[in-house]
Amino acid sequence: MLIQAHESALLVVDPQEKLLPAIHDGQAVLAEMVRMASIAGLLGVPVIGTEQMPDKLGPNHPDIRRLCDKTLSKRHFDACAEGLPAAIPASVRQIVVAGCEAHICVLQTALSLLQRGYRVLPLLGACGSRRALDRDAAFERLRQAGAVPVTLEMVAYEWLRESGHPQFRTVLKLIK
Numbered sequence: 001m002l003i004q005a006h007e008s009a010l011l012v013v014d015p016q017e018k019l020l021p022a023i024h025d026g027q028a029v030l031a032e033m034v035r036m037a038s039i040a041g042l043l044g045v046p047v048i049g050t051e052q053m054p055d056k057l058g059p060n061h062p063d064i065r066r067l068c069d070k071t072l073s074k075r076h077f078d079a080c081a082e083g084l085p086a087a088i089p090a091s092v093r094q095i096v097v098a099g100c101e102a103h104i105c106v107l108q109t110a111l112s113l114l115q116r117g118y119r120v121l122p123l124l125g126a127c128g129s130r131r132a133l134d135r136d137a138a139f140e141r142l143r144q145a146g147a148v149p150v151t152l153e154m155v156a157y158e159w160l161r162e163s164g165h166p167q168f169r170t171v172l173k174l175i176k
Contacts, residue, residue, distance in 0.1 A: 002158045004158075005043050007091060008159065009048060009088055009095050010047045010095075011079075011099070012126075014051060015064045015099055016052065016100075017059065018057045019101075022130050024130060029125070033126045036098060037098075038174055039156050039171050046088075048084070050072045050074055050084070050099070052077075080113065081112070094119040095113055097122045099128075102134065103134040103135065106127050106138065121147065122147055123150060124151055
């Protein structure tokens, strides 16, 4: 089943300035989040961000924050426990998920989204944890639960559908 832009949203979980330096390959993870959020914005795909206790961990990185249509503050690790479902447009059936930490907030939120009937697509290059082992375990668990891990290029090209798309050249510059 192809990923449909008109049925998608991008969820960016807790890419907070104070947390990112502790994330394994944190700068690469952030760069991939920014590229995916930029592509989503160009293609009209809603971008929803979350921040875990921003009073303590600070806000999301400004490069991501400016690309989010909405940002939800939360205390629970699972963003669904704090209003995320109400922030998702009714037309959305597929949620591409990025963020930190993969084995905590990303995992718990993704599992809850799966339980709510969404097709959950964790973005491999844009999810991180402090330890690579934790990140890898999160992806394995998500696969077993029914999530389908994807790459940025898979998502971008499926959202575009064809080289004749009006945003193709602009998206291509972000991909390369």
